[in-house]
Amino acid sequence: MLKIGELAGLTGVSKRTVDYYTQLGLLEPVRSETNYRYYPEESIKHLQLILALKKQHLTLEEIKERLQLMKNQPAPMNEIIDKIEHLQEQMQHIQEEVLELNPLLKQLNKQQIRLMIKPLTQQSYALLHSLAILLGENPFI
Structure with missing residues (x-):
């Protein structure tokens, strides 16, 4: 499990970006007993996919829709x-x-x-x- 700063550092984005994507539902953290957010290791690949889709000039709403489709039919x-x-x-x-x-x-x-x-x-x-x-x-x- 990764803290928000660790995930941000590993993917080259800011903690604010990770937080924003989390608020939009693009990333799904796990809450600890003390209410800290921890991100599973797979969040690295998930965030890389979001960034790659952004390079394709997709809006965050379009990215969210695609991620939802992929969740239903995982690849x-x-x-x-x-x-x-x-x-x-x-x-x-x-x-x-x-x-x-x-x-x-x-x-x-x-x-x-x-x-x-x-x-x-x-x-x-x-x-x-x-x-x-x-x-x-x-x-x-």
Whole structure:
């Protein structure tokens, strides 16, 4: 069992953050006879998952909903954290690729762009279009 400061230190967050997440119901401590909060060892992985989901820009309410779903259908925390981190790496790689592609697309005229994107699936086109918008430019219009 971990005290709030120990959990905070092991996960790189403040005690205030741990306290806030506890108040929201994202973390579940065990109360001692003297009413101190102690967190089970699994709280480390649980908090790491919360932080990984926050990096995905989920709200705390959305994170709470996901954690509740996971509680009902448990999966290994390590596996979930690994998958989220893998997705983050892939998204970073895609963003870098789009940034490299953007100057090249600017050199093409609209007809060349249409011919180039014609073989893309509708889903691929939608993804490229969304990424271009997120990066502040839209060469596909």
